[in-house]
Amino acid sequence: MNATAKHPLLVVGAGIAGVTAAIEAAEAGREVILLESEPSIGGRVVRNFQYFPKLCPPTCGMEINIKRIERNPRIRVLTQTQVTKASADAQGWQVTLTRKPQYINDNCTACGECEKVCTTKVPDPVNLGLSQVPAARLYHKDAWPKQYVLDKAACPQSDLDAVAGACKYNAVDLNAQPTEETLAVSAVVVATGWKPYPLQNLTNLGAGKLSDVISNAHMERLAVKAGPTAGKILRPSDGQPPKKVAFVQCAGSRDVNHLPYCSGVCCLASLKQATYVREQIPESEVTIYYIDRRTPGRNEDLLLKVAGMEGVKMIKGKVGAIETQNNSLKLKVEDVEAGKLIEADADLVVLATGMVPNLKDDMKVFDLPKDSDGFGLDNPDKKIFVAGVTRRPEDVAASVRDATGAAAKACVAQGSQGGL
Amino acid sequence: MDKVGLFLCTGCEIGAAINTENIEELAKERGAKFFANHPCLCSEEGINLIHNAVENDGLNGLCIAACSHREKTEEFRVNPLKISMERVCLREQVAWTHKPNDEDTQMLAEDLLKMGLARIAKNELPAASQETIDRTVLVVGAGLAGLQAARAAAGMGHPVVLVEKQAKLGGYLNRVKTLVPEKPPYDSPHPNNLADIVAEVEDHKTIKIFKGSKIKSIQGQPGQFDVVVQTASGEENFKAGAVIQATGAKPYDADKLSHLGYGKSPRVITSHELEDLMSQGGLKTPLPGRVVFIQCAGSRDEKHLRYCSGECCATTLKQVATLHASHPQVECAVMYRDFRAPGQLEHFYASVQEKTGCMFTRGEVESVETLDGDKLRIQMQNSLLGEQVSLEADMVVLATGMVPVSADGEAIRELQDARVRINKNESATQVEEAKKIEAKNIHHEGTEILNLHYRQGPDMPVLSYSFPDSHYICFPYETRRTGIYAAGTLRAPMDAAQASEDGWGAAMKAVQCIEANTHGMAVHPRAGDTSIASFFLQRCTQCKRCTEECPFGTLNEDKKGTPEYFPLRCRRCGICLGACPERIISFPEYSVDSVASMIKAIEVPEEDEEKPRMIALLCENDAIPALDQAAGRRMQWNPWIRIIPVRCLGAVNTVWIADSLSRGIDGVILIGCKSGDDYQCHYIRGSELAKTRMTNVQETLDRLTLESERVQVHELSHNEFHRIPELLDAFAETIEQVGPNPYKGF
Secondary structure (H helix, E strand, O other), rough: OEEEEHOOOEEEEOOOHHHHHHHHHOHHHHHHHHEEEOOOOOOHHHHOEEEEOOOOOHHHHHHHHHHHHOOOOOOOOOOEEEEEEEEEEEOEEEEEEEOOOOOOOOOOOOOOOHHOOOOEEEHHHHHOOOOOEOEEEOOOOOOOOOOOOOOHOOOOOOHHHHHHHHHHHEEEEOOOOEEEEEEEEOEEEEEEEEEOHHHHHHHHHOOOOOEEEEHHHEEEEEEEOOOOOOOOOOOOOOOOOOEEEEEEEEEEOOOOOOOOOOOOOOHHHHHHHHHHHHOOOOOOEEEEEEEOOOOEEHHHHHHHHHOOOEEEEEEEEEEEEEEEEEEEEEEEEEEEEOOOOEEEOEEEEEEOOOOOEEHHHHOOOOOOOOOOOOOEEEEEHHEEEEOOOHHHOOOOOHHHHHHHHHHHHHHHHHHHOOOO | OOEEEEEOOOOOOHHHHHHHHHHHHHHHHHHOOOOEEOOOOOOHHHHHHEEEHHHHOOOOEEEEOOOOOOOOOOOOOOOOOOEEEEEEEHHHHHHHOOOOOOOOHHHHHHHHHHHHHHHHHHHOOOOOOOOOOOOOOOEEOHHHHHHHHHHHHHOOOOOOOEEEEOOOOOOOHHHOEEOOOOOOOOOOOOOOOOHHHHHHHOOOEEEEEEEEOOOEEEEEOOOOOEEEEEEOOOEEEEEEEEEOOOOEEEEEEEEEEHHHHHOOOOEEEHHHHHHHHHHHOOOOOOOOOEEEEEEOOOOOOOOOOOOOOOOHHHHHHHHHHHHHHHHOOOOEEEEOOOOOOEEEEHHHHHHHHHHHEEEEEOOOOEEEOOOOOOOOOEEEEEOOEEEEEEEEOOOOEEEOOOOOOOHHHHHHHHHHHHHHHHHOOOHHHHHHHHHHHHHHHHHHHOOOOOOOOOOOOOOOOHHHOOOOOOEEEEEEEOOOOOOOOEEEHOOOOOOOOOOHHHHHHHHHHHHHHHHHOOOOOOOEEEEOOOOEEOOOOHHHHOOOOOHHHOOOOOEEEOOOOEEOOOOOOOOOOOOOHHHHOOOOOEEEEEHHHEEEEEEHHHOOOHHHHHHOOOOEEEOOOOOHHHHHHHHHOOOOOOOOEEEEEEOOOOOOOOHHHHHHHHOOOOOEEEEEEOOOOOOOOOOHHHHHHHHHHHHHHHHHHHHHHHHHHHHHEEEEEOOOOOHHHHHHHHHHHHHHOOOOOOOOOO
């Protein structure tokens, strides 16, 4: 055993890639610290209704991962925590972890009494701000750790007093302060994930101006039972179920003016979402406008399934503009196969936007090598590795694969240790 | 357990919903040696109360009556080798979901407590593992994925044995000069650094390599596999702890693509053959004027490979770039259906379009004909250029996909079993039947790779398209053979960069399995479980259901057909326990007897009380979390239903249903995960098996002249919490309509 083996591995980001990297290493006997900046682990996947191509719920696999974490004494999970300082040395890294104040601490039983008395409402970040939630709440219903959060800054003193007074379990600490700890870690896996390409950049597609032009991330929340519409797919403008839904592929992707790369998941996301619409609204018509339908591997099954569904059309064409017309949306499409410009109506448009790596503007503390799009590269000399969408745009299956590999690379960098 | 304490939490509305005054009496009546309640049992004070009682009163069983077993797990953690724990869910299943201070709510809470106490009385402590574990990782196949797996496992401090069928390491990449770009700026082919990796593996002190060798047999179980390798010079015997199968893929058989001119003209070649040409010095003279690349040749095609191999488009880009660099005078065209260059490869696509002048045209290629002279004519339809287009070329490259080099263990086993029946020659019909099975599976003969001595067959079972993995989204390395992981193009079509990552990942899993075995713990999905099954073989009737139905091939059979249990292959799902008609299979904390005792503990009111009783057997992986979600939202459901969490619907023994009905319980509902091709069962076959077994239960119901509606099986997804009250209430309503169980009071 070498000297560095005593120091834990650090995994930054607890989305599906980070959770995977952490638990895979911990089950092989390594000590792991798993950081998450949000109050709950699970990242983007737990915000989605279903995974493609199986059309199964993301929380199902996460349930097993959470059980694995709970059973494993070698993982320490720190939510609402970020790396604020880091310096590499021969043994690995010295990192400073800064944790936001825990106004509701782990005495919390999730009984819900504080939520009942909290009158302040804030936009729900889990629902992309589409709905309001009490300032004292469980971050989302599947949140883990199951510990309430309090948006203290949003609350008047009267609400804070009420929240503190409602708690029977000594879990509310209004005077909580940020905490900081500095420690040595032997290797780092960065899995800080991605955010959707900003809709407001796509002005030609009406995004940000037309309320019935939404993103694919928004569509997931419309389909989720815990979402702002309790799982009903409704037009934001009038709350009515849409009859004609258009999916615009490569919205801001494969485009030098926006994202020059392909995110590799948006075709599949739209195919999946087409099934949501068709199942929920039997009279609906779905049209998918695409450049290339990218459904590699067994994902082809989903393309075949959706292509064979009644009420679904696929048109190879680039949507150039979206405008409103008589309470409906008009799409101007270059129909590549027919070789002409066409106009099409829709009453809900879903823009299949791509992924922007969070690494692009974040995690400067590690000074990771990046490509021109902001995706990271491994740096084995410095014992730092990238996983999931930090590394490249990819789907869940690929993120899990890469994250398991990144865990192995970190273990090797840490040196042979052996033994639980 | 004989020294049980009942700890009742009265917080989180429990104390307000039920009368807790007589619970102590109930606990003592039911054998508890200690009772305490606390307004917040998960607080430091509450936990201390538990620990002090364990210490002072020598408790070995804890019945924690509080929230769901999914909550506060860290606070309530005990050493499972010393103390058995049972969680009774009074918060989610009672206080949050039923009318407070109601007679029915009280009866529900008391029943749940009695059930918990009955179960813990039957629980036993798992014995600490004494197994000797070998730390060697066996890697089968030394292509890129296998090489990386070997490096990674060795790097994590494990001895590695690498077995390669060919005389040379490297696999398919030996045919390839360059790779698609893997690094920024992603605009030109990447050098193939296979030689460096091979050299590193060959020089590695702890990697032992057998080239030109095959696996002759693998016996035993993870941690203790006995491996025999057949080398050119003889046999090598050694032990291994875990296995990585990285036997790769082979190009789709182009002989089946005669409609695309393959085999009809030497100028129609596959992309793989073009790789060979390129690595052997380039195209032969006279150079072709125009080369046409046809994508999806035999892929995304019902008649050939239905799936997309995912890497052929990028490989074509690489070939166009390489061809253009060496022979700029050769005109290139690519005919594709959807051009698939995902991720950063878009940069490569853009660069090739810009630099090479290659024409990319979309359409469906119908045929390639050989014309007089040296010309080929390609017919394409639905093209951007028109409905029917034909294009002439001097050379055609078919981008063919990849087929995994897997062996279908189950089919081989069927073949072997059929032959045994034919040789026995017992009856003409049996022989005829067996011959049909033999004919169906004969093409699997000789395809064996791992040669496992497993009753369920010599190789891993395969799923769709012959890939041997079991949960390809969430847990991509998992297979249906414990401690044997699939890596690289064997488990999914992928490119070299992905196969490389895959090797690393599979090594992580193999190392993990060895570590878990060393500590007597189960691997995924019940990672950390220290219990193992016990078989009371004196009562075994050799019916073979357990050996047949285990999704993981845990059991072998001796000559008489008696099961031989390999604990290190076991995932602890309990499907064997569900299968056994003699009820001889038990886990220390999950047995036919312990659940039966829970059922027995339920008070069944007389018929005239008009309070039916129903049991809901809920899978702990999806249905119980959905129920907790429903409870978190304070949804309500019928209070006459008693919930019993089960490890899997496949881990339900039908005797529990018979017991319930014979005790006068009016109905049993089972809720588990989705079955079928896109199964969500973490044990693959559990919910499917449950459905099959329930058809037998229906026959029993008919025989007893009980209405078939009394037993129902439903499937539910983890996120369908709203269906929990719907299903339970609808079931209760059905039972009320059907009327009381006539066996009540017997």
